[in-house]
Amino acid sequence: MVRHFHNSTPAQYKSFFASDVEFGADADEIVFPGAVASLPIVGGDTHLNELLRQYADEALAHRPQERAGVRTDVEKVITQLLPHGKAKSSEVARRLGLSSSTLSRSLSAEGLTFSKILEELRTALARHYLKDRELPITEIAWLLGYQEISNFTHAFKRWTGMNPREFRLSAP
Numbered sequence: 001m002v003r004h005f006h007n008s009t010p011a012q013y014k015s016f017f018a019s020d021v022e023f024g025a026d027a028d029e030i031v032f033p034g035a036v037a038s039l040p041i042v043g044g045d046t047h048l049n050e051l052l053r054q055y056a057d058e059a060l061a062h063r064p065q066e067r068a069g070v071r072t073d074v075e076k077v078i079t080q081l082l083p084h085g086k087a088k089s090s091e092v093a094r095r096l097g098l099s100s101s102t103l104s105r106s107l108s109a110e111g112l113t114f115s116k117i118l119e120e121l122r123t124a125l126a127r128h129y130l131k132d133r134e135l136p137i138t139e140i141a142w143l144l145g146y147q148e149i150s151n152f153t154h155a156f157k158r159w160t161g162m163n164p165r166e167f168r169l170s171a172p
Helices: 011-017 034-038 046-061 070-084 089-096 100-109 114-130 137-143 149-160 164-170
Strands: none
Touching (some): 070 137, 137 149, 137 164, 149 164
């Protein structure tokens, strides 16, 4: 499924995907049959996966240590969900075995909101990712769960007062 519109599936899409492609969807995604999950991963980029996990761990390690409790659990789940664009409070609550309202109350008891944690984590990860000049800004936007680079650019400018390219050029 892809977000942009097209009247019909081009031949090269049909050939590559071996099926029609749904245009005008809510998100860009590829949905595989359940049986595909049992197939071995061939050509997975373990180095990239390790690098991205290291970045996320480092960003979390540099966060203030004052947070104990549900915030840490929420951040760990968000980090896993961000690149898939699924970092929503309902999904985080589900993965933590909580209802959305219980998660909200637990965060509120710590003086937090889900959106505040998400934004702080995205800010820390974005700053960290941008220091790696080999990582394209479009990929950073995707890693942070943004479907459009313009949304990431606007958010980053709101967080830092500069766009990602300006930040990258000014970073040591």
